[in-house]
Amino acid sequence: MASDDQHPPDTIPTATLQERVYRELREAIMLGQFHPGDAMTIRGLAEKLGTSMMPAREALRRLVAERALTLLPNRRVAVPRMTPETFRELTEARVALEVLAARRAFPATDPALADRLAAINTQQDEAIAAGDWSGYQERNRAFHFALYACAPAQVLMPLIESLWLQIGPFLYLTRESLGTTYLDDRHEEAIAAIKDRDEDGLALAIEQDIRDGMGGLPALLANRVPPPTGGPE
């Protein structure tokens, strides 16, 4: 049992192949490595990951169910396109759910969490300074989810993650903003509110953080993708 259950470090024992494909795709989507309109095929994905059609097929369908990908009328899956209107809807949904998650988390927050959040925030600033856009996004995600995870949220978290997945393909719009414009967030305010035991202050900080971060995107979107029938790849 000792030697047989030990998998080589490269052979990730992630229970099922479908799960591995799913997580890989999901991470890539959330980090903005795909662009709106990019189409994907079952066989192509399977070949790229060295599996058969089945795991790729199930991973794609799962991401479609989570609204991370869309099913075209052709029955082919693609990264969704988005209108400014949909973007505003995503923003409102994020505010509603994440403010609620923050409020639920609030009673469980403590100075230790504030320190951890501050550490993440520092790393995020370092990423900005280093021009590490991916690191910046990753830290931003870590900040929010570390806060929300304080209270067990079996219902809320999947909903919020679905929203983040839907936004992922459009984060690349902010890539060039990293450096040109000053990317400010409300993370310090949130940390301060936790230390001051100010629930409303925390809720406000989260809300403004989301609105600030998402606010500029519809404009960028409108400027960037006027060709509605652009071939992705």
Add this chain to the structure above:
Amino acid sequence: MASDDQHPPDTIPTATLQERVYRELREAIMLGQFHPGDAMTIRGLAEKLGTSMMPAREALRRLVAERALTLLPNRRVAVPRMTPETFRELTEARVALEVLAARRAFPATDPALADRLAAINTQQDEAIAAGDWSGYQERNRAFHFALYACAPAQVLMPLIESLWLQIGPFLYLTRESLGTTYLDDRHEEAIAAIKDRDEDGLALAIEQDIRDGMGGLPALLANRVPPPTGGPE
């Protein structure tokens, strides 16, 4: 083309088999025809619907992705059990999202919609009077979704539907309440608010309607399912 594309009325042309299985299961779940803990197998579902494993498999995985079903550690799918705590979380999420949906819908509401909602409400009362529990649930669903559908909501609606799906298996708890206790809702207040062009009143009516409807369930849940290891079927 004329005769070949015409399907017999019973052979529903629903594009894919998987879709048909999915919709059938989904409807059954939302109407509370399954109970918490009920387990389902791919082969069993396939045989029951007369298809092969594949459509049943994909339909189940899709419902799992939408949180309507859960994946047990055995990798088997079952109707989720729920704790009172999770129920409260569902209630809060519903309030947050559906109030938002109602506010988004508000500018598009008009007297015609108010009349349609009133008609649905009348049918709902008739269902209550007739002891038609399924009809009551169906009308309640129709009322809420008719309101939310006023504004296009590609993001919000799937999230809300996911929440309703998660609640579905527990609606049976209210079955015996239909008749014993007086089931009141805030639908009249919502209709009045639409007529009065009172957005805040509409939001409040929806919030109270949700809280009233869901409020009693945790208690019923606690009374009903003390045996945590009950064999479902």
Add this chain to the structure above:
DNA sequence: GCTCGCACACTGTGATCACATTCAAAGATT
């Protein structure tokens, strides 16, 4: 009579194949 062990049925996972549809490029016709 009770407990431990073994065998068998059952389930999900993954692979492979067959088929209908779709998309596109090449060829033929006007």
Add this chain to the structure above:
DNA sequence: AATCTTTGAATGTGATCACAGTGTGCGAGC
């Protein structure tokens, strides 16, 4: 030369099969 047709590759869907893990029930042994 432009347009319609045809042919071919490619894709999603569904079916079937092989395999490993799990759970259950039966039977042997203490």
